[in-house]
Amino acid sequence: MKITKALITAAGRRQRTLPLQTLIDRDGVERSVLHILLNEVVQAGVESIGVVVWPGDERAYAAVAGDHVGRLHFVPQSEPLGYGHALYAARDFIGDAPFLHLVGDHLYVQRDSQSCVQPVMEVAQTAECTVSAVQATRESLLPYYGVIGGRRIQGHSDLYRVDTVMEKPTPTVAEQNLLIPGLRSGHYLCFFGMHVLTPTVMEILGRQLAEAQPDSMAKVTLSSALAELSGREQYLALEQQNSRYDLGVRYGLLSAQVALALNGQDRDEVLARLLELLAQRDLAGVR
Numbered sequence: 001m002k003i004t005k006a007l008i009t010a011a012g013r014r015q016r017t018l019p020l021q022t023l024i025d026r027d028g029v030e031r032s033v034l035h036i037l038l039n040e041v042v043q044a045g046v047e048s049i050g051v052v053v054w055p056g057d058e059r060a061y062a063a064v065a066g067d068h069v070g071r072l073h074f075v076p077q078s079e080p081l082g083y084g085h086a087l088y089a090a091r092d093f094i095g096d097a098p099f100l101h102l103v104g105d106h107l108y109v110q111r112d113s114q115s116c117v118q119p120v121m122e123v124a125q126t127a128e129c130t131v132s133a134v135q136a137t138r139e140s141l142l143p144y145y146g147v148i149g150g151r152r153i154q155g156h157s158d159l160y161r162v163d164t165v166m167e168k169p170t171p172t173v174a175e176q177n178l179l180i181p182g183l184r185s186g187h188y189l190c191f192f193g194m195h196v197l198t199p200t201v202m203e204i205l206g207r208q209l210a211e212a213q214p215d216s217m218a219k220v221t222l223s224s225a226l227a228e229l230s231g232r233e234q235y236l237a238l239e240q241q242n243s244r245y246d247l248g249v250r251y252g253l254l255s256a257q258v259a260l261a262l263n264g265q266d267r268d269e270v271l272a273r274l275l276e277l278l279a280q281r282d283l284a285g286v287r
Contacts, residue, residue: 001128003098003121003196006046008037009086010061010104011054011077018247019104020064023257026109026264032064033107033247033256040108042068043115046100050075050093052086082218084225088205096199098124101222106193107256109263110242117194120238123159124196129234132162132226133192135244136183139171144246145190146223148237149178150230158239160189162230167223192240195222204228 010019019034031039034051041049048071053061055076062069075090087101100117108116116133124131134148149164166178174188183189204225212220229235245256261270 001098001125003045003100003125004047005050005094005097006041006048006100006102007050007052007075007087007090007094008034008041008102008104009052009083010034011052011057011080011086012083012105013080014248015103015105016054016057018253020060021247021253022064023107023253023260024264024266026260028264028266031066034061034064034104035066035068036107037102037104038065038068038071040115040117041100041102042071044100044117044121047071048073050090051104052077052090082220083222084205084220085209085217087222088202088209091202091206094199094202098196098198101195101197103193105246105248107245107247107260108192108194108242109245109256109259111263116240116242119240120194120196123236123238127234127236129236130196130198130201130226130229131236131238132195133240134160134189134237135192135240136187137190139174139186139188141190142171142174142188143168144249146221146226147174147178147188147190150180150189150237152180152182153236158241160237160239162226162235162237164230165223165227167221189237189239191223192244193246198233200229200233201225 010016021033022030025031025036050073052075055078058074065072073093075093077086077089110116120131120133146167147169148162150160150162153159153161178188208220246252
């Protein structure tokens with residue numbers, strides 16, 4: 001299974017401006033969030049990238065895509081009908097191919113030089129199935145993520161066979177349905193914001209959207225499609241040790257910037273400035 005296409009969703013009302021924000025990347029160069037995401041995708045060997053945008057945002061996104069603009073195919077989501085609808089809007093671009101999917105309001109920071117998406121793609125290509133990146137996440141953050149339930153595959157410390165998926169469950173529901181042996185108490189495997197999806201996912205999304213009432217189409221999500229997929233074909237999850245930052249939460253952009261800086265070439269300079277700021281704060285408190 002060769003993966004040559006990727007899809008980034010960025011049309012949500014609270015999401016659409018986040019990929020346009022500018023940060024200082026690990027190499028000390030000023031780049032947009034979109035450009036940083038595109039670097040991640042291209043480094044993994046993807047050739048063509050679809051970006052789901054609100055109609056009219058195409059020019060702004062092209063302006064901040066840097067040297068990857070020629071790889072982009074914009075997909076307008078003409079109505080704000082939710083996450084599942086945004087994915088399905090790109091069905092013509094995707095066709096019958098497996099594809100990498102990232103969300104446009106997350107930023108990923110790896111611990112080494114390897115792309116965060118590369119291991120996910122390698123597992124998907126070897127197993128020839130849908131693979132989601134997941135991360136052990138404390139239960140207080142469950143309202144922000146889709147969560148998987150399943151079991152660890154024998155002989156692997158970070159690979160799971162997925163049995164069920166729930167979107168933003170309460171801690172009580174998660175405790176009853178999504179506990180995985182071996183995880184720290186109060187932690188669950190939540191979506192990392194990147195997936196390799198097979199064409200079956202688009203098929204399921206299309207049917208779920210067709211069956212949904214107009215006022216409930218927003219309830220059709222990737223999680224709802226993956227929950228059905230887990231009962232139809234092999235579906236794996238790969239646990240990530242890297243970091244993901246939700247840019248849409250309070251201080252999300254700030255946290256992502258600090259993480260990039262502390263994992264980049266200017267780490268010592270940034271640490272020195274942070275210590276300086278803390279020292280100034282402490283001195284002001286003494287006075």
